[in-house]
Amino acid sequence: MDTKALFNISYGIFMLSTSWEGKTNGCITNTCMQVASDPTRVAIACINKNYTCELLKKSGVFALSILDQTCNFELIKHFGMQSGRNVDKFEGMLLPKDVNGLPYLGWGACAVLSCHVVDSKDLGSHTLFIAEIDDAVRLNDKAPMTYAFYQSDVKPKPAKPAEEKKITGWRCKICGYVYEGAEIPADFLCPLCGHDVSDFEPIYA
Amino acid sequence: MDTKALFNISYGIFMLSTSWEGKTNGCITNTCMQVASDPTRVAIACINKNYTCELLKKSGVFALSILDQTCNFELIKHFGMQSGRNVDKFEGMLLPKDVNGLPYLGWGACAVLSCHVVDSKDLGSHTLFIAEIDDAVRLNDKAPMTYAFYQSDVKPKPAKPAEEKKITGWRCKICGYVYEGAEIPADFLCPLCGHDVSDFEPIYA
Numbered sequence: 001m002d003t004k005a006l007f008n009i010s011y012g013i014f015m016l017s018t019s020w021e022g023k024t025n026g027c028i029t030n031t032c033m034q035v036a037s038d039p040t041r042v043a044i045a046c047i048n049k050n051y052t053c054e055l056l057k058k059s060g061v062f063a064l065s066i067l068d069q070t071c072n073f074e075l076i077k078h079f080g081m082q083s084g085r086n087v088d089k090f091e092g093m094l095l096p097k098d099v100n101g102l103p104y105l106g107w108g109a110c111a112v113l114s115c116h117v118v119d120s121k122d123l124g125s126h127t128l129f130i131a132e133i134d135d136a137v138r139l140n141d142k143a144p145m146t147y148a149f150y151q152s153d154v155k156p157k158p159a160k161p162a163e164e165k166k167i168t169g170w171r172c173k174i175c176g177y178v179y180e181g182a183e184i185p186a187d188f189l190c191p192l193c194g195h196d197v198s199d200f201e202p203i204y205a
Numbered sequence: 206m207d208t209k210a211l212f213n214i215s216y217g218i219f220m221l222s223t224s225w226e227g228k229t230n231g232c233i234t235n236t237c238m239q240v241a242s243d244p245t246r247v248a249i250a251c252i253n254k255n256y257t258c259e260l261l262k263k264s265g266v267f268a269l270s271i272l273d274q275t276c277n278f279e280l281i282k283h284f285g286m287q288s289g290r291n292v293d294k295f296e297g298m299l300l301p302k303d304v305n306g307l308p309y310l311g312w313g314a315c316a317v318l319s320c321h322v323v324d325s326k327d328l329g330s331h332t333l334f335i336a337e338i339d340d341a342v343r344l345n346d347k348a349p350m351t352y353a354f355y356q357s358d359v360k361p362k363p364a365k366p367a368e369e370k371k372i373t374g375w376r377c378k379i380c381g382y383v384y385e386g387a388e389i390p391a392d393f394l395c396p397l398c399g400h401d402v403s404d405f406e407p408i409y410a
Contacts, residue, residue, distance in 0.1 A: 034214060119326065
């Protein structure tokens with residue numbers, strides 16, 4: 001099996017936000033699709049170990065900001081490459097709120113979907129949530145950002161590590177998985193979230 | 206709610222094929238996403254009234270050909286705009302077969318995923334299938350076709366009907382739903398599959 005064939009599946013990119021008992025968090029995800037009409041339902045998949053997923057299992061509501069092509073890497077990095085367990089990602093951001101009182105991206109996003117979960121299924125690494133739409137709003141007419149556009153036009157090329165430092169392992173920036181060893185194979189894929197080595201950062205001694 | 210906000214979700218385009226007791230059928234779908242790793246699982250949603258969906262519920266196996274940008278409209282029309290109940294879509298096509306013996310597109314597709322269903326959920330209009338990957342093969346290095354690319358670069362603009370003919374209704378070319386009346390509102394969305402009026406064709410008296 002050539003797991004890279006799976007990279008040919010097209011995705012958008014989204015900021016998923018939820019809130020539970022005063023804790024609000026958001027993360028970057030690439031999985032959302034409409035799965036039914038009348039009533040309209042969408043499905044999203046979240047990594048179980050992510051804090052947003054943990055909160056969503058309790059709150060049952062989420063806002064999905066659909067990123068557009070003007071969204072910059074800093075915003076994606078802010079929501080996608082640090083954990084809400086360590087930092088309040090929404091502190092000082094003064095974002096607009098949706099019908100469920102959840103913050104969404106008022107810029108860098110072309111639409112927002114406000115949803116409540118009607119069913120979920122634990123798939124081991126991820127949980128699949130099926131949700132009905134409470135509200136759907138178009139924010140502008142910009143083109144949605146696809147995952148392919150993010151890879152080609154938004155994501156910085158990985159910097160080469162300084163030669164004098166000794167590398168002891170590699171950490172997946174997406175899910176935190178650690179590969180132990182100085183040299184990671186070029187075709188290595190994260191066993192947790194499936195991302196390739198361009199999403200790994202070195203761990204120094 | 207502005208249901209057009211849902212059009213900002215990005216999708217790929219796929220030819221979904223399956224076979225049961227000598228009947229083989231395929232259709233065009235835009236829903237597939239990876240929903241778990243270890244084991245790798247994908248989710249697809251199929252319209253319940255489609256013949257492919259009916260066969261898939263029995264067979265439990267499918268091949269998903271991921272269309273690339275060179276796939277032409279005729280091929281999409283062949284699999285997407287007629288029913289396998291009326292025609293054998295694979296007759297004479299001599300397509301390659303995957304590890305499960307299912308035909309896939311040897312051209313116009315950049316990859317094929319061979320899957321078996323491990324769970325499903327009926328969502329009314331659609332069934333959501335969760336499947337494990339038996340095999341995944343890259344066929345070429347061409348860019349996958351997104352649904353947005355299909356709309357902008359592949360799909361012909363709808364032809365204006367001849368003035369002398371009397372229109373009595375409009376048929377959704379995607380799912381077959383019939384809107385009764387000569388004039389269909391410009392913002393009408395198919396209540397079954399959510400497609401807009403550009404996917405409807407006139408029915409003449």
